[in-house]
Amino acid sequence: MSKQTSLKTAVAAVEDGALLALGGNALHRSPVAFVKELIRQEKKNLSVIKTAGALDVDLLAAAQSLKAVYGGYIGFEMFGLAQSYRKGVQKGDITVYEHACASVIAALRASIYGIPFQPLNGFQGSELPELTGEVRYVTCPFTGEKTAVVSALRPDYTVIHTNIADEKGNAFIEGAVFEDLIMVRAAKKVIVTAEQVIDSESWTVRPQVPGFLVEHVVLAENGAAPGSCAPLYSIDKAGVVAYLQNCEGFVEKVKEAEIHV
């Protein structure tokens, strides 16, 4: 039974209020096509887990779909701040649980390992633990050391965009894997979008994502644009600038664009 489905169907599976982990890092290989469809389907109250996010998170903010973010960095790097996210937080519409990228990873690892919390070495001198409540302390029963810990973050869905996938869910990422393989393991369910969907008999490379962990596979050409998906395309500067100059207008266009897949 093929796991391949349409973008519409895959997105329809995500309920309002879901906790999503989105793959990629900054403007690279993030599941933009998936996020656009979340917007078209007018999902509400989503929470997002991300190490470093950009367009994916900001689009959800611009569309009023975003309730909370667990992340280390949400911004457009040299393009500037994430305008919709920033405004949403400033208005109090979006709650930020500011993590270090490393503590996002630790929280996902707790879910991978089936444990309620994960220790990590960090946050010494930072005010984030008391400001966010995301970091607490435990005494090591072996050494007596005070150790920072974060709570498990278990995404309802992890969504990653990949170069190649097959109908069984196996997926191949060319080059930088970013935090995708960790997010895949941490999730209750996984959705893979891909630039290309091939037959599982025809692999010539070794996919890093084993199909049995994956729920849905969706063909999404240019699925990370205007971000990059190496080696197929780089950041589309004009596309990113156009978005940042008029986020709401961009969202309107997304909603008007009926998709036919």
Place this chain on the structure above:
Amino acid sequence: MSKQTSLKTAVAAVEDGALLALGGNALHRSPVAFVKELIRQEKKNLSVIKTAGALDVDLLAAAQSLKAVYGGYIGFEMFGLAQSYRKGVQKGDITVYEHACASVIAALRASIYGIPFQPLNGFQGSELPELTGEVRYVTCPFTGEKTAVVSALRPDYTVIHTNIADEKGNAFIEGAVFEDLIMVRAAKKVIVTAEQVIDSESWTVRPQVPGFLVEHVVLAENGAAPGSCAPLYSIDKAGVVAYLQNCEGFVEKVKEAEIHV
């Protein structure tokens, strides 16, 4: 500066009483050549970390070099028990800290993550926690759940046997990586033995072990024999049986065999 050195020199770096993690699993791709040289140099009071061990651990036991084992399984699978190890433990010469293979991994992860302990989900109903003292319990500060934890195990050296290495320490494992990549990251220092040492400019595959983590590289052809090193050689049944029939005799032969590398 090349990291390649002789087996003798690499082994000489290991001090009596050292804590070693040995790569491979059961009779597969374990660093047997390295262990033989440990025996020739008459190292004493070694402690070994291993998920599933066989000839590597038993040889050290037969040579009276072994003080303690942190491991999940020490045996020869269908060939039977690890005779020297078993006798050493029964005589009280060797201390076993019996782990589950999963808790060996958890303890190594604590070292990787720079934390004093690692939670894990396991050991419910097992007597091993109270018998070994290796598993204790912590209350999760987020959920109140009682959670099993193990102490960090940080090897002084991790030694792995690989298919190909280069002079910078980059190393490639063909096929099953077992727990090697975890052991490499957990260690204070790493020694790689390899069936083949190539120039770092000439890689045609992507090594999984980054050279900067590695201290010494040693050429060791047939370095896992009579265990396997896929795809080059399988288990040498006669060799394993010969060992098990006369472990001490085998050790004597190892000691007599002067190596010229």
Place this chain on the structure above:
Amino acid sequence: MSNVQLADNITIAMARLIKDGERVFHGVASPMPAVAIQLAKKLHAQTAVYLSIPGGVDAVPAAFSSYSSADPVLREGSISDFPLSDIFDLSARGGLDVAFLSGAQIDGYGRMNLSAIGTYDQPKVRLPGGAGSAALLPTAKRGILWKTNHDKRSLVEKLDIVTAAGNTEFVITPLGIFKKSKEDGRLRLYAIFPNSSLQEIQENTGFVVEKHEEFIEFPPVTKEELSILQSIDPNGTRFSEFK
């Protein structure tokens, strides 16, 4: 009855217990489970996911090693990787369906000892250790245990050491199959192999043997099962535990 038939019965019984779609793992020293998983995937459980120590997903090995169930041949034919550490994590987060495990001793609650005969600190016989059991048995959804001998030294009322406990659902021996009762968590007799009898099993078991509430007549091994079994394992790796 010949060892050949005993191993075939056990292997086929194992295969029958694997359900379609399940994620199934075996560890070291597990020749019969390794063959049984391939058999199940050719019969009724084609989408079962096969996981093992060498880390390949859904390997279809051309042959088995008679010496080791961690042999890299068990990675052949896989198209993606899922190393042992990932398998343990999968079980820990509730995603592993079946773990095949064994013990030197198994008790009436399906707990097992693979640590030592005697005491832990001063063992008469130091055993290999439970490998993954202490983490897998309580976290995998179903533990399927097996023994190649059925006697009062192996199936005991009291373990010398409880290496692992948890979700044992079945225990398969050369004489029959025990299943854990939902009533009291104790093993009860679920099926008797054609070569044996209730009486033989009772006489050779260290704990009280009662019939399980779901007791079945063991359906005879079919020609199809035997024929596929033979084609999967022509060299008889499944017999190696009986040699």
Place this chain on the structure above:
Amino acid sequence: MSNVQLADNITIAMARLIKDGERVFHGVASPMPAVAIQLAKKLHAQTAVYLSIPGGVDAVPAAFSSYSSADPVLREGSISDFPLSDIFDLSARGGLDVAFLSGAQIDGYGRMNLSAIGTYDQPKVRLPGGAGSAALLPTAKRGILWKTNHDKRSLVEKLDIVTAAGNTEFVITPLGIFKKSKEDGRLRLYAIFPNSSLQEIQENTGFVVEKHEEFIEFPPVTKEELSILQSIDPNGTRFSEFK
């Protein structure tokens, strides 16, 4: 002084601070560190290990992205992988030598704020967040921070929020270089760029500026440095923070 020269000064100063053999990381929005690491590796630090978000070890990119320092081009030329999660772990276990980091505000102890202007719960401006800083700054052996503006809003006596604190060793600005004093852990002026003066720095810094006990005259940028810098970054990615 032109922005070109400011960026060159900062980039060359960063390169000079990298020691041979060190393991060096930069994260997002770090065009000057990305170029500086390549420069150092061509000059005095040939065995420095370059680590970045795309996960290649010792990449030698053919070009840089002017938009992103997480771009997969920064993996080009690497022969092995060490993803971001591994880099954080490396730092956490004491194995990372240098982390290049920045903040919207930096205080006199070398702490930084990249969380918000105003309060955390009701920010005037929500900033992107500290990315790796809160974990890296206390665990990497040496934090090298930089700012592309040097004024009292950026270099402050009191941070609105302490996002990260720890092992800041240097802070580089368009006007000069601060170094943390071992005496009291406060930043003191370590070098002044040729375009600036002690007075200018004092007037534009929100915390008290004193000379560091190891104060040096900034050695003039050499022709070799400039020439190699130009060959590494012919498209001027290092200027992108000044545009």
